[in-house]
Amino acid sequence: MSEQKKFYIINNGMKDLRGHYFETSISIAEAARDMGWHPILTGHATCELGMVPEWLEFYPVFRTDHWMASKIEDQSHIETLINFADYHQASIEQVKVGKATFQQFINSRFYIRPELNAWNIVPVKQTFFTRITHRIKEVYDNDGLAKLLLLTLKKIFRECCPPLILKILKKALSPFIKKPELIKPNKLNFDLDHELHSCILFKNDLSKILALTKATPSDFVFLPTAHGRELLAISQICEESTFAPRFGLEFRHALDFPFIILPLGEEHAYAAQHRFYFERIKEKGLSNRIRLFTDTKELAEDYTNFSGLPFDVLPIPFRQDFLKNHEVIPPILHEKLRIVYIGDPREEKGFHWLPFLIDFLAIDYLKTNKVVLEIQASVHPVNSELKCINALEILKSYPKEWIKFHGSNGPLNPESYYQLLSNAHAIICPYDKLTYHSRSSGTLTEAIAAGVPTIVPADTWLSNQQPTGSGLTFDGLQDFLIKTKQLIDKYPEFLQKAKLAKVEWQKNQDPKDLIMEVTKESLQELIAR
């Protein structure tokens, strides 16, 4: 019987088993399993075990994450170092039949500390002959045959040949000598060394997991939140190994950051990094084993225009099992209407607007016990944005019966998250219009799937997705406040439309569609086969 094909979910940014990374990973893994794949989940090396379902293989292995905001942690205890291509070539079976040395077996598996060089751990003994042949190969590889010829002649005739003849020879051969590639001294607004180091680390870690789990060309590797550095690392793996699996990389973050004011003409580091990586990819061409995706049509256009590379669109996965049979029950008798803010409390998500909303609704809705605001308040006292920290302090000063806080001690676990979501009568997304003009929102995806009315920014991906009549759009803070009031006043109408839209949406955002789409062989791949 042939071995089950593996579906890898590479989530190197996943540092704990909760939140968006975890939820989407599980939904994808479930779908992959149900479709006959063997799912394998990976996370950051600091991610603890536990909470991962027993049926799911899980390896916390990566030393790099998406944002790489902090310095790479010193993890010298990680001594394994595997090159995917070398790993199988230096198997113990190959060692036994003399096709590989024991040293190669060790070197393809472990990182040996440099200080142990005292042990002279060099597999090949350096002789005069090996030195010469190595030098010849080096010149030939880097500078071409003409340069090799010139150097050889120079060496031979140095003693007996007049300098003039050498000069003539040099001139005659010069058109054939490879010109050294000029690297534009562009001023980069990010740390290139740090980036490239991270890229190598990612490549090593991915190589390790692919080698250990015996990845084959029929397996598939999916990165639900990819970065350019991962694309470069994966391209190198595909280049080096003929038996690499296929890869799908989904880019979910927008390349512009309207909240960050930069000097005129200067690009944000995130965009600059991606420009750098996409340029490197274009130099050799995108491997036919790699496909690129985003999760919205708008974002795909942005990325295609930015990079000149092809990007397709994938559905947005969510834990369907939590929401499938959910039914929103409108408030009965004296029950309050629950307006929910869910997701990371961030400025781009308008968390700092919530005190304004409270003030606006206070007299007519909150004091009269018509409405309660439920908030995911996972604000970190130090790491969160200052505006959000301040907003939370203000929110805490209001009467307790007006606001209910969730997740104050850290991110919500899956059960609490979906409980908060499914208890919502309405979900507000006071997101920044520019930031979200092409970005997707997992919260909106889940809200529509649960049949909950919503409020979203106008002219964004969110407003394009919001089913007609199931909620309202806003433009600016004042409009957000007014629209929230309108939604409360005419709640039953919105709820009815939201319920109708829910079934169709669930069908369109099925994680199984994601698996189908991402693993579909492109025309190029079919031709290559």
Place this chain on the structure above:
Amino acid sequence: MKENPHILYVYPFGPFYPITSGSDLLANTHLEYFRRKKAKVDLLFYHRPEKVNQIKQFNEMYSWCNSIHELQTPWHELRYGEFLCVADYVTKIEPLKSLLKQNYDLVFNNYCLTAPIAFAAKKAKIKVLETVDHLFNAFPISLGKKNQPTCDLFFYKKVEFDLYKIFDKILFINQSELDDTPKINGLSYECIPPAWPFENITQKKTNNSNVDVLFIGGGNKPNLEGLDFFYNEIFFPYLRNKSINLTVVGKVCNSWYVEDPMVKKLGFYSGPISEIYDSSKVVIIPILEGTGLSIKTIEAFAFGKAIVSTPSGTRGMNITGNPLVTIDMKNNPEAFAKAIIDLIDNPIKRDELGKKALNQFQKEHSFEVYSYRMDKFLELAS
């Protein structure tokens, strides 16, 4: 195999006499077995600097060997891959290079970390690996590297099982570790628990014992953590107020912080260990985790002692005859304490349990049983 076989014996953490750890005892058992077989043994070991004082005694003990070779390396500081790297490197330099050219009847390796040496002994007829324990388990437990990423441990496992393929026969001391090992066609596998390699083991009457509770252990993490738990959760709340005393022997004393007049810390004991056992009433094995086999349990069996142990102390053993009291110390500390008090107060019960322990030893861990099993496995003439 022919009589007086020519054997290369490799041990990575030497010298292994006097015995300071379970793996030292195992190595002594192997060598004693080969001595009785009149084998011509070339002994190769890596010298741990902290054991420098033992070398004289060691050389005297093993003067019967054909040759003894010690390699000075920073072996003890190395990590998994580096262990292998150095082991591979030393096969390419003298004196090992010449040694490995010989036509050995048997190359016997302790720990798969020495696998490159077996691999380099191309002319050896049979290559045997004594696993001692699964290193991928031992790394996080014995070496306290519990935070090692799962992937690395999974990786060690892959490497370890790959290294087994270099050998013809694989030995285990723990049945469950043998059961957990994927079997490769053409290789023989067997579980043979170690024996006490020395003579003069008899059960002594313990009427004049002045030690109520005895624990003997090396300085590794499971011993330390287990002893700590025992003292805080069992000895202090339940035993101390009954004027029961505790004696701790072995290197575990070096890193154990407790200072208590009811606790005697003897440290490493260079005299005959039988003296310690003879003077004690109850032996405890208070470890919460471990790999391989608990040698201290076997040792206590050998001296016919009444033993109260955790399940970890009897891991991988065939103890159907109930030769000791086994209680989950972590979940039921009071029951563990009660069992000790019961045995201290009841000399007849203690002697009966001791007899069972000795019987267990004779049945499972006596040198005769060990020799018989090894003969069969190695196909050496008995």
